[in-house]
Amino acid sequence: MSDLPNCPQCQSSYTYEDGSMLICPECAHEWALGQEAVHDDALIVKDANGNLLNDGDSISIIKDLKVKGSSSTLKIGTKVKNIRLIDGDHNIDCKIDGFGAMKLKSEFVKKI
Numbered sequence: 001m002s003d004l005p006n007c008p009q010c011q012s013s014y015t016y017e018d019g020s021m022l023i024c025p026e027c028a029h030e031w032a033l034g035q036e037a038v039h040d041d042a043l044i045v046k047d048a049n050g051n052l053l054n055d056g057d058s059i060s061i062i063k064d065l066k067v068k069g070s071s072s073t074l075k076i077g078t079k080v081k082n083i084r085l086i087d088g089d090h091n092i093d094c095k096i097d098g099f100g101a102m103k104l105k106s107e108f109v110k111k112i
Contacts, residue, residue: 045085045092051111055084059092059109067102074099079112 004015007024008031015022023030045053048062058081065074074096084093090103 043085043087043091045106047110048107049110053083053085053092053106053109053111057083058112059083059094060112061104061108062110063108065104065108072099074102080104080109 004017004022006013007015007027007029009029010024010027012024012026014026015024017023017033020033021030022033047053047059053059058079061074061076061078061080064076067073078096080094080096082094085091086093086103089105091106092104092109094102094104096102
């Protein structure tokens, strides 16, 4: 028997190796072999350039974005202040001046 670490999510001792990943059969949590336990509460969001985004940051839109359900578009260079990071496909929640509340994907923004 090898000395595999316990699952960082549920502390199960029944973890097993699958290639370079470790898997917990009880909670289905997967993590990289040799990776330190990272709390799932920490949401990591990066912009189009790979910069780490945090709550309260200011961003700029890097391409024109069509808004579903509206005839208007968000133009390149639009600045957005005080963003909030959320979990999901559109991982930035913000208010855009002159437009209103909006959810954006981090791949279409850059940090200012």
